[in-house]
Amino acid sequence: MYNPFSLEGKTILVTGAGGGIGRATAVACSKMGAVLVITDINPETLTETLSLLEADGDRKHLMFVADLTKEEDLNEMVAAMPSLDGVVCNAGISKVLPIQFLNAEDMNRIMAINAFAPMYMTQRLYKKRCINKGGSIVYTVSISGVSMVSMGGVMYAVSKNALDAFMRNAALEFAGRNIRVNSVNPSRVKTPLIQNSVYSEEEVAKDLQTYPLKRYAEPEEIANSIIFLLSDAASYITGHALIVDGGKTLS
């Protein structure tokens, strides 16, 4: 059957695969026929994701428990990395703080995980030629910082905006090796990152009204957008930030 969205025969690395969008992406990629290399800082949630991946006789998925902000972990992982056709940089954290309360500790942590870790991982994978020609890199960025800002969201916005700039630079520089680089920019997604938050239920209900589709995304809906960018169906798309926001940025 004709299916340009298939990931059969592709090996794909997913970071932050222990939960949220990362887990949903890893699972969806496995259903589309890919071999997965998954990584996360948390061994329990990562092992759980591994058990959720669809596998058959020939496909052996790999997992690396790693803190990607640590150089030793990163080097160790890259040294053991098989040839990749796709990379999904998804690991991310958030903390809501008004600018008055900014501090170096929180800022450095968020920048390290959301921006610098994916940048250095990309750099190493590219330099070591771990990514095959025709490969695709996808960053989970956000509409936050790129298309809009919200009260208290400055650290997250700044980190995601940095990643957005990196994505476009990488698209330009990696084109010579026919490696495409894009991002998905979701609005709020039903993940642990937004549950348990400083926003009250009342504020969430009000916020939902600002979405034309009147709901937050399911992680699987972001995963499907990532699959599109990983697949050969997107073979002429590079340097693009795909907004996946239920219409949030329309108004």
Add this chain to the structure above:
Amino acid sequence: MEIKEFIQNFAEQFEDTDASVFTPDTVFHDLDEWGSLIGLSIIAMIDDEYGVTIKGDELRTAKTVADVFELVKSKK
């Protein structure tokens, strides 16, 4: 921790509402100036000053400044 000092820290998050308005019984959600940024600032102030994390829903359920004070105290 003292409620007097807590009220002072609480009042500092407001721009237009005079500090003298704030007492333990102040129903802060009813203040004209109350809004999401001040709510986030109160949460950040409590984290900074008292090392306690409170959730948006907890702040919403609290009626008076004293309620928030008791909440923080219970989590210390």
